[in-house]
Amino acid sequence: MLKKLAVIGFGSTMIGIGVNGFILPFHLINGGMFGISIVFNYLWQLNIGLTFVFLNIPVYLLAYKSDFHYFLYGLIGAIFSGFMIEFLVPLRDVFHLPIISSVIIGGSIIGIGVGTMLRNHISPGGMDLLALLLAKWTKINVGIIGYAIDTVIIMSSLLLLQEPRLLYSLLVVSIVGILATAITSYGIDESL
Template identity: 30%
Template structure:
């Protein structure tokens, strides 16, 4: 009996391999950015980050043990928790990213810092760190065990993930004052805040979607202008005023962050008294969100 001719790999397998390669690439780049931010900017200037990374920097400074060893060892217990409670893919992605980050800090340690100005180090270190962490999170991993603990605790408490992480970091960043001096603790807060903002931008992108609600007597005029000048579709909703009881027409649409200023000017030009509410949204699917060509 002859063996059947080998079949070409399915499109599904190709897509799976492509996604895996893309994930691995961005996990590697993100972890490398993190290592650069730590060893080229923050650590030489005695500035720390929050979470396990901050604890590792303090422990490395006090013990003179390489930073990468603490980054790996202190994250391992949380990776075990992540594997048990969150999932295999997340845990393996995190393990890979942490390993690359730890190796990166070891290789970059002999390289002198770009700047010894603590403010410049805090600003640019925070930017590089935020980009790196954002890339890793966007690729389905993490670089800090406290995030895993926060995710698990948030499921059993009334606190959000962000509130729990902030609680941990309050003590970690505060401890930097006793180890490195209070001026370095304040620079650490600057770096942490900048990194936090850069994580948001990296995850959501500059094209982050925003939901818009507009209540106006000139709803159709404004809606037509949004469709023709922004190329965005609008939906008209029928509402009722809570105080007056009168009928109201509500415009709903979804735009990007970069279009927000233009939309506000459109509304201001046509009805300065219009009610306008803008909110961030994290995911848009279906419908006609894709922008139409404007001629």
């Protein structure tokens, strides 16, 4: 239990740093429920952390019915990730890098956080929890499933927001997907 909580703390902090320090200053989005929450923030100024937690409810109900461990640790991961995104908001004005550097660094930090959590069967949010469940059922790498979901979200956001800069978000989710796939590809324990 302590190891899981440490992983949640580390992963959520990395996600909060990557999102606030490097992604949001350029009005980009990340994938998954984070990305959808960010789009809602851009459209209607909704609180990202709270929106993220509420959007996760349907997926967590599915997880509760199918795998209690994924549900429990995913719920803790989602709440803590939402909290860290809000807690680390002051980082939005700290780093002043060119957009491509910000995308690469932010995507890498988020990818390490997400990959570390997924490797330990912990989800930082709804789409990642859905990807974990699908990976368990299909035996496809969780990073690949997450990347596919994230790409659909980015493309939908691009159409909805009509902002060409969001194409950089495809690079963000590509980096996150590559790192999550690499981190989760080695030594995943199927006993949980």
